[in-house]
Amino acid sequence: MNAETVLELKNVNACYGKIQVLYNINMTIKKGELICLLGGNASGKSTTLKTILGIVKPSEGAVFLNGENINKRPTDYIIRNGVSIVPENRRIFPRMTVLENLEIGAMHRKDRGQVKQDIESMFELFPILEKRINRQGMVLSGGEQQMLAMARALLSNPAVLLMDEPSMGLSPALVDQQFELIENINKKGTTILMVEQNATMALSIADRGYVLQTGEIVLSDDAKALLDHPGMQKAYLGGEL
Amino acid sequence: MEDIFGQLSQQAINGITIGGVYALIAIGYTMVYGVLSMLNFAHGELYMMGGFTGWWVLQFFSSKHQPVMNAAILISLMILAAMAVSAILGLVIERVAYRPLRKAPRMNLLLSSLGVSIFIQNFILYTQGAKVKVFQVSNLIPEGLRTFHVGDTVISFMRIFVIGVCFVLMLLLTFVIKKTNIGKSIRATAQDIEAAAFMGIDTDRIIVIVFLIGSALGGAAGILVSLLFTQVDYYVGFQAGLKGFTAAVLGGIGSIPGAMAGGLLLGLCEAMAVTFFPSAYKDVVAFIILIAVLIFRPQGLMGEKIREKV
Ligand SMILES: Nc1ncnc2c1ncn2[C@@H]1O[C@H](COP(=O)(O)OP(=O)(O)OP(=O)(O)O)[C@@H](O)[C@H]1O
Ligand SMILES: [Mg+2]
Numbered sequence: 400m401n402a403e404t405v406l407e408l409k410n411v412n413a414c415y416g417k418i419q420v421l422y423n424i425n426m427t428i429k430k431g432e433l434i435c436l437l438g439g440n441a442s443g444k445s446t447t448l449k450t451i452l453g454i455v456k457p458s459e460g461a462v463f464l465n466g467e468n469i470n471k472r473p474t475d476y477i478i479r480n481g482v483s484i485v486p487e488n489r490r491i492f493p494r495m496t497v498l499e500n501l502e503i504g505a506m507h508r509k510d511r512g513q514v515k516q517d518i519e520s521m522f523e524l525f526p527i528l529e530k531r532i533n534r535q536g537m538v539l540s541g542g543e544q545q546m547l548a549m550a551r552a553l554l555s556n557p558a559v560l561l562m563d564e565p566s567m568g569l570s571p572a573l574v575d576q577q578f579e580l581i582e583n584i585n586k587k588g589t590t591i592l593m594v595e596q597n598a599t600m601a602l603s604i605a606d607r608g609y610v611l612q613t614g615e616i617v618l619s620d621d622a623k624a625l626l627d628h629p630g631m632q633k634a635y636l637g638g639e640l
Numbered sequence: 641m642e643d644i645f646g647q648l649s650q651q652a653i654n655g656i657t658i659g660g661v662y663a664l665i666a667i668g669y670t671m672v673y674g675v676l677s678m679l680n681f682a683h684g685e686l687y688m689m690g691g692f693t694g695w696w697v698l699q700f701f702s703s704k705h706q707p708v709m710n711a712a713i714l715i716s717l718m719i720l721a722a723m724a725v726s727a728i729l730g731l732v733i734e735r736v737a738y739r740p741l742r743k744a745p746r747m748n749l750l751l752s753s754l755g756v757s758i759f760i761q762n763f764i765l766y767t768q769g770a771k772v773k774v775f776q777v778s779n780l781i782p783e784g785l786r787t788f789h790v791g792d793t794v795i796s797f798m799r800i801f802v803i804g805v806c807f808v809l810m811l812l813l814t815f816v817i818k819k820t821n822i823g824k825s826i827r828a829t830a831q832d833i834e835a836a837a838f839m840g841i842d843t844d845r846i847i848v849i850v851f852l853i854g855s856a857l858g859g860a861a862g863i864l865v866s867l868l869f870t871q872v873d874y875y876v877g878f879q880a881g882l883k884g885f886t887a888a889v890l891g892g893i894g895s896i897p898g899a900m901a902g903g904l905l906l907g908l909c910e911a912m913a914v915t916f917f918p919s920a921y922k923d924v925v926a927f928i929i930l931i932a933v934l935i936f937r938p939q940g941l942m943g944e945k946i947r948e949k950v
Contacts, residue, residue: 452838454837454838473840473842474837474838474840474842475840475841475842477840478839478840479840484838486835486838490832490834490835490838491835492827492828492831492832492835493831493832494827494831495824495827495828495831499824502824503824503825503828503839503841504839506821506824506825506839506840506841507840551839555840
């Protein structure tokens with residue numbers, strides 16, 4: 400374990416108004432890893448991602464990106480420095496074309512000249528997007544929207560890609576494809592932190608996993624070990640560990 | 641018969657002039673609605689302030705009621721000052737009256753905007769008086785340029801000027817909205833404010849920019865109409881606000897191209913109605929259109945059917 404740490408959460412607490420949602424979260428993500436964050440409904444998975452992106456600010460503790468404390472940094476700074484997200488439900492801009500959605504993903508980059516080329520390479524990865532280049536986001540199918548959301552996130556050249564429930568709402572056949580794709584993107588060198596409800600699938604491609612329960616990390620281990628953990632199944636049925 | 645055609649083309653010109661102005665006002669309503677889902681009923685007062693600012697500039701550069709400055713520079717100055725003052729006022733209103741209510745029910749925002757409107761109107765009434773302010777600009781335009789004849793149709797210079805400025809401003813806005821990062825960020829924020837935040841768009845800043853643009857265009861509309869009809873008073877914002885709002889609803893509230901089309905269409909409808917009915921009915925046209933659109937096509941010409949916010 401001598402790869403460098405890209406992202407680190409240290410004793411992070413987070414609240415919405417007066418309601419605390421995250422309790423003392425500690426996570427470390429190293430370069431090249433594929434990490435999954437598991438947990439039941441409303442356990443705080445999306446909030447953890449929002450805290451990393453600077454949309455929710457930690458009330459205590461700190462988030463470190465490449466060693467820098469980013470607690471006080473705005474989201475555009477954090478994106479420029481290497482984090483981007485495929486949000487829950489994809490959140491494609493409905494009345495913008497595929498191309499415009501992609502351009503928004505690349506908006507904060509300084510190397511404007513490179514963007515066009517990178518959009519081309521996204522079309523190689525997702526050929527269907529090139530066919531739909533001038534279509535509005537809202538007319539795309541769920542699978543196409545998911546690809547667009549991924550391409551949009553990748554266009555900021557993230558050091559860490561956050562994905563919030565990428566398999567949600569996809570047909571079973573597409574779910575398999577989706578996980579294969581995520582594995583491939585990771586193998587090509589993108590570090591990934593993925594939130595999933597589909598624990599078995601997620602753990603089958605991940606290196607390590609964390610399990611959240613009502614805002615606390617109750618388990619963290621190698622993916623294999625988690626798959627075999629007797630408490631996992633139970634936790635996913637809503638029981639206490 | 642010929643008479644009717646002559647009248648129609650004359651009214652078409654009038655309709656496009658006033659329609660362009662309605663479009664500028666409607667853009668402010670529609671852009672603010674886009675990012676905040678609120679109707680900014682103080683918007684008409686920004687229009688009124690545009691007219692007053694122009695008048696103040698004119699007074700400043702006049703002696704014995706005659707302007708003492710190059711006409712082109714003076715008129716440009718009046719327009720720029722009107723836009724600047726309305727823009728700044730729009731920002732102040734957003735900061736003071738709307739931002740503290742960002743998370744409150746929309747009804748509270750609406751009431752707050754009505755309050756602001758009443759306040760500004762009465763502030764101007766109190767400080768400037770109820771008397772109509774007259775723009776002594778007739779001498780500004782050189783004699784030979786005051787009117788143009790195209791066939792039977794007579795077009796005044798000011799009309800051409802107003803149409804020109806309206807269209808230049810609309811083209812400029814269209815370019816900004818379609819091509820620039822700011823424009824894309826505005827559209828993204830209007831379509832899905834949370835997703836925009838995920839993309840690193842500073843949505844608070846975008847809301848400020850929307851108020852800036854919308855208010856500046858409202859101010860421009862105010863000074864243009866004041867120049868055209870050579871007068872302004874503290875109450876003009878009410879009527880103009882209603883017309884702009886109707887145009888925005890007609891075009892589909894939230895849609896910028898819709899606001900432009902809605903404004904032009906409303907202006908043309910009003911002007912045409914005058915050809916066939918007594919001109920006293922002109923203002924009724926707007927209300928008939930407003931009610932008809934709300935009943936038969938609430939999404940307007942270009943608006944989306946249902947606003948899906950996940
Ligand atoms: N904007 C918000 N304002 C107030 N409370 C919120 C907000 N967003 C989430 N919460 C609350 O915070 C808690 C954690 O929510 P979060 O969305 O992080 O859970 P999650 O694990 O992603 O759930 P899901 O599986 O449903 O996506 C929940 O109780 C939720 O109701
Ligand atoms: Mg979630």
